[in-house]
Amino acid sequence: MTTMRRQLAAEARFGAEKAAKVDLFRGTGLFLGLNCFEPGQAQPVHAHAGADKFYFLASGKARMVVGDETFEAAAGDVVWAPADVPHGVAEALERTVMLVGIAPPSR
Numbered sequence: 001m002t003t004m005r006r007q008l009a010a011e012a013r014f015g016a017e018k019a020a021k022v023d024l025f026r027g028t029g030l031f032l033g034l035n036c037f038e039p040g041q042a043q044p045v046h047a048h049a050g051a052d053k054f055y056f057l058a059s060g061k062a063r064m065v066v067g068d069e070t071f072e073a074a075a076g077d078v079v080w081a082p083a084d085v086p087h088g089v090a091e092a093l094e095r096t097v098m099l100v101g102i103a104p105p106s107r
Helices: none
Strands: 020-026 031-037 043-046 052-059 061-066 069-074 078-081 087-092 096-103
Touching: 031 087, 052 061, 052 069, 061 078, 061 096
Parallel strands: none
Antiparallel strands: 020 031, 031 096, 043 087, 052 078, 052 096, 061 069, 061 087
16 A cells, blocks of 8 residues: 555554554645544644644544534535534544544644
């Protein structure tokens, strides 16, 4: 596999204690990675100063938080968190793999 191509299913990793993160690509203008959750795992609400973020749910289902909205997202959904807006994963409702993009990359 080249460094310019990744297969999400082959890259996904899961942790028993907490969600796992996998860096796929990091450039000067964009970061892409995977966040992999077992049911019940979460990602604390946080914000990225000056950086937009999106989550693409490749598989599974999770309760998401963006700003003052909380909602369920499922495989195939794209969730956007504008720069400086608090966001996170309140709870994975099943085993879930999310492709995560941040532009520009957080430092």
